[in-house]
Amino acid sequence: MTVATDKTNLQLVVNGILNENPIFRLVLSMCPAVGISTTVMNGFMLGIAVLFVQVCSSCTIALFKNVIHPRIRIPTYTLTIATWVTVIDMVLAAYLPEAYAKMGIFIKLIVAFAIITMRLEMFASKESVNASFWDGIGMGLGFMFGMMALGFVRELLGMGTLLGYDVLGFKPLLFFVLPLAGFFCVGLMMAFFNYIEIVYKRAKRA
Amino acid sequence: MNTNHTLRRILLSLVLLLGLPVLAQGQELIADQDFGKGPNEIVVTFAGTVDRAMVEDPANYRVYEEQDPDILLALESVVLAADQKTATLTFKEPLNARLSHVVTISHLSEGGGTAAFTVMKPYLGYLFSILIGALLINNFVFTKYLGLCVFFGTSKRKDTAKGMGLTFTMVIVVSAIMSWFFYQFILKPYGLNFLQIVVFIGLVSLTVQAVDTVLRKVNPALFNAFGVYLVLVIANCVIIAVPLILADNEYKFWESFMLALGAGGGFLLALYLMSSVRERMELANIPRTFKGVPIAFIVAGQFALAFLGFSGLVIF
Numbered sequence: 088m089t090v091a092t093d094k095t096n097l098q099l100v101v102n103g104i105l106n107e108n109p110i111f112r113l114v115l116s117m118c119p120a121v122g123i124s125t126t127v128m129n130g131f132m133l134g135i136a137v138l139f140v141q142v143c144s145s146c147t148i149a150l151f152k153n154v155i156h157p158r159i160r161i162p163t164y165t166l167t168i169a170t171w172v173t174v175i176d177m178v179l180a181a182y183l184p185e186a187y188a189k190m191g192i193f194i195k196l197i198v199a200f201a202i203i204t205m206r207l208e209m210f211a212s213k214e215s216v217n218a219s220f221w222d223g224i225g226m227g228l229g230f231m232f233g234m235m236a237l238g239f240v241r242e243l244l245g246m247g248t249l250l251g252y253d254v255l256g257f258k259p260l261l262f263f264v265l266p267l268a269g270f271f272c273v274g275l276m277m278a279f280f281n282y283i284e285i286v287y288k289r290a291k292r293a
Numbered sequence: 294m295n296t297n298h299t300l301r302r303i304l305l306s307l308v309l310l311l312g313l314p315v316l317a318q319g320q321e322l323i324a325d326q327d328f329g330k331g332p333n334e335i336v337v338t339f340a341g342t343v344d345r346a347m348v349e350d351p352a353n354y355r356v357y358e359e360q361d362p363d364i365l366l367a368l369e370s371v372v373l374a375a376d377q378k379t380a381t382l383t384f385k386e387p388l389n390a391r392l393s394h395v396v397t398i399s400h401l402s403e404g405g406g407t408a409a410f411t412v413m414k415p416y417l418g419y420l421f422s423i424l425i426g427a428l429l430i431n432n433f434v435f436t437k438y439l440g441l442c443v444f445f446g447t448s449k450r451k452d453t454a455k456g457m458g459l460t461f462t463m464v465i466v467v468s469a470i471m472s473w474f475f476y477q478f479i480l481k482p483y484g485l486n487f488l489q490i491v492v493f494i495g496l497v498s499l500t501v502q503a504v505d506t507v508l509r510k511v512n513p514a515l516f517n518a519f520g521v522y523l524v525l526v527i528a529n530c531v532i533i534a535v536p537l538i539l540a541d542n543e544y545k546f547w548e549s550f551m552l553a554l555g556a557g558g559g560f561l562l563a564l565y566l567m568s569s570v571r572e573r574m575e576l577a578n579i580p581r582t583f584k585g586v587p588i589a590f591i592v593a594g595q596f597a598l599a600f601l602g603f604s605g606l607v608i609f
Contacts (some may be wrong), residue, residue, distance in 0.1 A: 114586055115442050118530045122438035162498040165527060169491040177487065195537055198494050201442045201528040266438060267601065270594030277587040278580075285582065 096221040103225020110233030110273075111280055115202040119193050120237055121269030127250050130238035132186045134231025136175050136194055138224070141203050143171045145211040145223035152212050164207045165198070172198045202226065241272055322401055322408040324378075332387035333369075335396065335412055342377040347400050349373055354382065355397040358389070359411065360543075366394075390414055420551050427555025433531045434563035435593070435600040440531040444563060445589055447525065454568035458561025460522040462554070465532055468500040469553035472536035473546065480540075493536040494527075501526055531556055566596060 094102065107113055110120050116137075123129050144167050148155075155163050176194050179187045187194065197203070206226050211219040242248055245264035247255035262268050325338040335356075339348075347353060351368040358364070367385040374380070388394065393413035401408055433439045447457040472493050480486055505523050508516040526532060535556050539549045570592050579588055 114445060117441035117445065118439050121441060161524070161527065162495070162502065165494050165498050166491060169494045173487065173490050176490065192534060192537060195490055196439070196530045196534060198490055199528060199530045199533045204528060267435075267594060267597040269438065270590050270597055274583075274587045274590030274594065277590065278582045281582040281587065 094218075096217075099218065099221040100225040100228065103222065103227070103229040104232055105229075107226075108229045108233055109202040109226055110230060110237075111277055113202065113205075115205060116200040116230065117273070118196065118200075120234060120273055122266060123190065123193055124234050124237035124241060124269060124272070125245070125264055125266070126242045127235050127238040128186075129189060130234030130236075131231065132179075132183075133190060133193060134227070134234050136179065136190075137197060137200065137203070137230045138227025139175050140168060140171045140197050141206065141227045141230075142220060142223035143174075144168045144203060144207060145219040146216055147171075148207045148211040149214060149216040149219035155212075160208075160212065161204075164204050167207075168203055169198045202230065237269070237272055237276065240276065241268065322406060323410050326396070326410055326412050328388065328390050328412060328414065329381055331383070332390075333384040335382040335384075335388070335394065337380045337382065337396070337398075339378050339380070343373070343380075343401060345373050345377065348380050348398075350400075353398055353400050355399075356382070356384070357395055359393045359395055362395070416547075420547055423548055423551040424555045424558075427552050428559045428562065429600070430603045430606050432559045432563060432600055432603075433534070433556050434560060435597040436604070437534075439534050440529045440560060441593075443525050443529045444560075444567065445586065445593075447522070448564050448567040448589070449571055451565065451568045451572060454564035455561075456519050457522045457525065458557075458564045460519045461526055461529065461532075461560055462557030464497070464500055464504060464523070464526045465535060465557045465560075466550065466553045467504070468497045468532065469535050469539065469549055469556075470546075471496045471500065473539055473544070473549045476536070476540045486540075489537065489540060490533070494533055496536075497527060497532050529560075531560060563596070567593065 103109075109115050110117070119133055123133065144164070147167050148164065172195065175197075179190075179194060206222065210222050214222070239249070241263045242250075243254065244260045245258065245262070245268070247253060247258045263272060322340055323337060324340045327336055328334065329336045349371050351371055354368050354371065356366045356368065358366070366388070369383045369385045372381045372383070382396075393411050395409065395411050397407065397409045399407045427433070431437060434441065434444050443457065443461075447453050475492055475496065476489070480488060480492060485492075501523050505516075505520065508520065535553055538544075539552065544552060567589075571589060574588065574592070583591070
């Protein structure tokens with residue numbers, strides 16, 4: 088049953104951050120990427136939550152994969168994720184009420200993030216607990232990296248600050264603070280990464 | 294002719310059914326009552342002229358929201374207009390015009406007449422404003438940024454967009470109503486609010502599975518057209534956001550129905566608009582770096598800018 092990957096743990100983590108980055112490569116879980124990536128801190132907090140849920144659900148499913156009937160696997164995945172989301176939701180509400188209030192409904196919505204369900208279906212349901220754990224870490228970090236990169240650009244351009252500290256001393260493009268600027272920001276950053284890739288390939292060929 | 298008649302009768306009974314709470318006023322001393330122009334005002338029109346000193350004394354008033362009779366709302370001032378009939382009640386805090394407010398006025402006349410009445414908005418208009426609100430003003434895709442994965446995934450073709458939008462509307466209405474029943478009659482009475490996420494997503498999975506099974510047996514043609522979208526419904530944040538919003542705001546049954554319908558319709562609208570643009574974009578000459586998803590994001594941003602124009606729109 089187990090189809091072990093030939094990748095090492097480190098490769099699994101790097102894969103999640105770069106090759107299969109949930110936000111910029113797989114184009115999954117875009118709602119938070121547009122909605123609340125206004126500051127680096129927001130991205131970091133939601134990243135922690137997603138990392139926790141992804142790792143825990145991946146390990147749970149990898150542990151029980153042999154007893155889950157294939158016909159009901161999707162509801163099983165959703166309920167597993169919902170349980171872990173409830174856990175992180177209550178923990179954050181109790182210990183970090185301010186950050187929790189900023190995040191609003193998005194913590195609860197992790198349950199519907201396509202990235203987690205997809206990873207369970209594609210990876211955790213086939214692999215060992217160990218590999219699933221590292222894949223979960225990679226995906227979680229990849230998501231956190233994407234969110235923080237977006238937050239970095241939007242906070243710097245929108246408010247001239249980073250992590251709340253004044254860096255530039257002026258506000259270059261106030262527009263980027265608006266929630267809807269998330270669409271433009273994601274689009275421009277994707278185009279930027281595409282451009283780097285094209286340049287890189289051209290340089291390699293020459 | 295005949296069907297027209299039946300339709301009219303059904304509509305009439307529906308209007309009567311929904312409009313009944315509005316008719317339940319009835320107090321001889323009070324001619325009319327409504328929420329005022331400001332957010333913390335109630336305007337009362339008396340049937341006859343009243344004593345200024347009595348009416349303008351805030352101590353004679355007891356005002357509370359119908360569901361919380363224990364919490365009295367603090368009154369700032371009462372001003373009687375020059376015609377001695379119209380009084381404006383100003384409160385310290387803005388009122389929630391969604392809820393019906395019970396107002397009791399004592400010492401209205403020499404003999405100590407008391408008037409009690411309920412202030413609420415016309416129910417049908419209010420329901421309509423919820424529908425339009427969810428559809429346009431607070432469109433889930435363009436102003437709340439939810440359901441984007443599925444939005445970008447299925448907006449390449451008009452046919453796909455229509456299929457996804459319709460399937461989604463159907464599932465969200467059914468699952469939101471089920472969630473409402475579960476929340477009101479099981480979770481709330483037994484203090485199980487912490488199970489919200491698990492129960493709501495469980496109900497969605499259940500609905501999707503049920504629609505899948507029923508459609509497969511009853512209408513295979515329809516299943517072939519819409520079956521593929523059913524799995525995607527569950528990966529859409531809106532489907533879980535709507536029950537959570539219903540629970541947070543304590544919406545009643547028809548309000549919940551309208552919000553779910555508006556959310557589904559809004560998603561369908563957003564998908565259709567986007568797919569129309571993306572079909573045309575395939576013919577356009579787009580820079581290589583922007584081809585595909587990046588340009589779709591830019592277009593979605595422009596739609597969001599356009600939808601910003603609806604913000605602040607107040608119906609009724």
